[in-house]
Structures are given as C-alpha cells and as structure tokens.
Amino acid sequence: MNTEITYKPIGIINSAWKKIDDMPIQSVDAQNTSGYIKLFPEYAKGLTDLNGFSHIMLLYHFHLVKGHSLMVTPFMDTKSHGIFSTRAPKRPNSIGISIVELLKIEGNTIHFSSCDILDETPLLDIKPFFEDFDNRINTQKGWLGNRPVKKTLSDKRFK
C-alpha cells in the first residue's frame, strides 16, 4: 500500500500574492483579496452547476515548499509543534486547503475572493462547501486554545 500516488494539476491559481512572505495565512484573513483559477479546458465541463455555490474548497499543491519538517513553529505560535497539529505548508505531502468565496465563473475561469494562495499554485481539486457537513462547533483547538485569533501574515520560515 505504500506506493506513490500521482496527481495532475487541473488548473493554475492566479493571485496577487507573488512571494511566500507577507501573505495572509488563512482565507478568513483575506476577504478583500480576489484571485482566479484558469482551469485547464479539458476539465471545464466539470464546473457545470458550481455557480450555485457561494463557497468552495480549493485543494492545491504548495509548489514553492521544498522537503518537509516533522516539527514546526507555526505562524500563530512561538513554540514548535508536530506538523500534523499545524497547517504549516512544509508537510510530508504539501497539500493546502482554502475555503474561498465563489464570485463568478466565465468559461474555464473561476473568480473568487478570500484568496490566501500564492500566485501560480497548481490546483488539484475543487469541492463545493456544504455547511451542513463541513462546520463543527464547540471544538477543542489544542495549542491554539481559546486565545483570540489575531490576524497574522506569513514570513519566509517555510521556504
């Protein structure tokens, strides 16, 4: 079962974020920042009926991250934690997730806001967000605890 799994990007994400530092680290911190996806034309038919959704999940590859670390100090803390207890990009499999707001679909171009994704990021998947299935309340948040979540920008630590 320990064989490699190979995916092909389905498109490219374009954004105003051109470098890995000074970016918003969560899409909820990036509500006024828009981006767009150029889906490769062969997948355009798969967008049918997506325009009825207000929120979509984007799964993508952190393409500028090299290698991985099992212990990292996340942007939101000053202590190190296991990589799987953080959202840091330097993961064994560098897959990122952002929940963004869908603005408009024109042909194979998908415009969205709340963009916390680096320019030229290869897109792996788009999934509709269903609040009935995807929200959870009264959760325990480990090392983050109940500290107020303050808006934080990235730096170069995971380059």
Add this chain to the structure above:
Amino acid sequence: MNTEITYKPIGIINSAWKKIDDMPIQSVDAQNTSGYIKLFPEYAKGLTDLNGFSHIMLLYHFHLVKGHSLMVTPFMDTKSHGIFSTRAPKRPNSIGISIVELLKIEGNTIHFSSCDILDETPLLDIKPFFEDFDNRINTQKGWLGNRPVKKTLSDKRFK
C-alpha cells in the same frame, strides 16, 4: 506547470467499511463508527500535540476509484452535475476529505470516530480543524438548495 505531482501515503486508514456500497457518504452521518490510522512510524513525531484537538481533517486517496467522470449524479440527487460541484469520488484527482473526531493517539495509531472512509485507504495528510477558520455560515448550496439533508448511503455507482 502542468507536470505531475507525486505524493507518498503517510499511513493507512482502517475501518469497518470493507466495500464501496452501503457506506455513509459524509462523516456527520457516521458519528458512531470509529476507525483508526496506522501512521507509518517515520512520521510519528509529526503527531506531537495533535492530541489537544477534538476534530481533525483527514485527506486521503480514493484508492478503489478508477478513472474520472466530469458529469456525475451524486448520492444526494437524481440529476447529474459537474464533478466539481459534487463530492463524488470519481474526480480527476481522487482526493477525499473527512472531518472526524479524534478519540485517542497511542504511538503511531490514531483512533477516531465519524468514520466514512473505506478500509485500507491510503492517508495523505492530517490537519487540525480550527472552527474559527473552517466554519462558514449562510452559504448558498447550489443544487442541494435548502432541502433537508437526509442520511444517505453509498452504492456502487462510482466503482
């Protein structure tokens, strides 16, 4: 940019679901079903501090799905829709996401409930769930609309 991306499973998900039909289709429908992950030992250090979280996201490969379809009739509807407006597994890149409840971590074994994942599924990533970043409310849900979401089981359609 249209090059292949290769990942290696970080572990295997074990569950009571041995075949692709008659499974819960969402983790919220599987609250009484537990499963466990055998993380490959080389990644165990990355679990440090994960035990403080009540909910985690699992990203995995739908290993029994062959090929993809751009139009599918999802389990929750009788009409066909573009694959990216559904959670159906027969996707260009067959990556699944489940938000599950963390029960216990023992060494490199992670016990969880709300398991809607097939036995022997290769695991790609574990991320902590942060309700401050991951919940969305007042969303538009496309073809699902405001129909009450009824508990549905899978069948063989995406085999």
